[in-house]
Amino acid sequence: MEGMLLRIFTEPQEGASYDTLLRVAxxxxxxxxxxxxxxxxxxxxxxxxxxxxxxxxxxTLAGLARETRRIRLGTLVTAGTFRLPGPLAISVANVDQMSGGRVELGLGTGWYEEEHTAYGIPFPSLAERFDRLEEQLRIVTGLWETPTGKTFSFEGRHYRLVDSPALPKPAQQPRPPVIIGGAGAKRTPQLAAHYADEYNVPFHQLEETGSAFERVRAACEQGGRSCQSMIFSAAQVVCCGRDEAELARRAGAIGRDVDDLRQHALAGTPAELVDTIGRFREIGAERMYLQVLDLDDLDHLELIANEVLPQV
Incomplete structure (x- = not known):
């Protein structure tokens, strides 16, 4: 097995200051x-x-862009409901410049209604959120890809842009990579095939992940796109221990059962993780996002780095 990239994936809404995220980054x-x-x-x-x-x-990512030098930085995933597509394109291009071209944009419909009602964010129907997402993808990528000195206009059902200067430009040309995630059966594969550089399946077991990959491959072929141009990836909760006691301690720290984690996540000894990652590689995954839930346990990251990363 060769070429699997491991990425650290955090959930700051569960309780993390910027300083905590900086330490993890x-x-x-x-x-x-x-x-x-x-x-x-x-x-x-x-x-x-x-x-x-x-x-x-x-x-957050803007701050980290100035305090890191090598790692890629991005979202899994930004909710399309949170930001207008024009200002989003500006923000991400700014952070891409600040990082020297290390940014990736994961963009989705938004799904968690409670956060919308809590902060006064409109939450339309799922069908409308998908319609808006498609227009957002067209606008964000269109703004970035418009040649300098030219303008960008767009007339959609939900958004209208007239003679935008389409500035600033991101550091990466023609644009930062776009990630689309989820295991939806119809619209997600179509959007991924049309707009995404990477397709990510989060928190599904091997067989379900493989089926989702196949749907996107089929959508690519149907749209006349080579499957080789799409990066396939998966995201999994990670919990690793050198032995059962350490594994149980880490599972307990995130409120999870060891047996359940072994069945539904990326969990076990370093050798078990290497084996499971290998099976994801066999179905075509090139990147694994390791969802780290205990952000204070940097020894966990060091263990994975020392005993898993070199073997994948």
Whole structure:
């Protein structure tokens, strides 16, 4: 097995300050992982208090862009409901410049209604959110790809742009990579085939992940796109221990059962993780996002870096 990139994926809405995220991002870079990603949520989903409260994904990544040097930075995934597509394109291009061209944009419909009602964010029907997402993808990529000195206009059902200067341009040309995730059966594969550089399946078991990959491959072929141009990836909760006692301690720290984690996540000894990652590689995954839920346990990252990363 060759070529699997391991990326660290965090859920700051469960309770993490910027300083905590900075420590994790610096450890991510020091230990040799490929990227640091974060979710984009405004209220806790799993945790107890959520203190100290949410942090904005792109403001956080802007800070990390200046305090890291090598790792890729991005979102799994920014909710399309949170931001207008024009200002989003500006923000991400800014952070891409600040990082020297290390940013990736994961963009989705938004799904967690409670965070919308908590902060006064409109939450339309799922069908409308998908319609808006398609227009957002067209606008964001269109703004970035418009040649300097030219303007960009767009007339859609939900958004209208007239003679936009389409500035600033991101550092990466023609644009930063776009990630689309989820295991939807119809619209997700179509959007991924048309707009995504990477397709990600989060928190599904091997067989379901493989089926989702196949749907996107079929959508690519149907749209006349080579499947080789799409990067396939998976995201899994990670919990690793040198022995059963250490594994049980780490599972307990995130409120999970060891047996359940072994069945539904990326969990076990380093050798078990290497084996499971290998099976994801066999179905075509090229990147694994390791969802780290205990952000204070940097020894966990070091263990994975020392005993798993070199073998995948």
């Amino acid at each position: 610096k450890a991510t870079e020091e230990y040799g992982f490929d990227a640091f990603f974060r979710s984009d949520h405004y209220v806790k989903i799993m945790g107890d208090s959520g203190l100290p409260g949410p942090s904005d994904a792109w403001i």
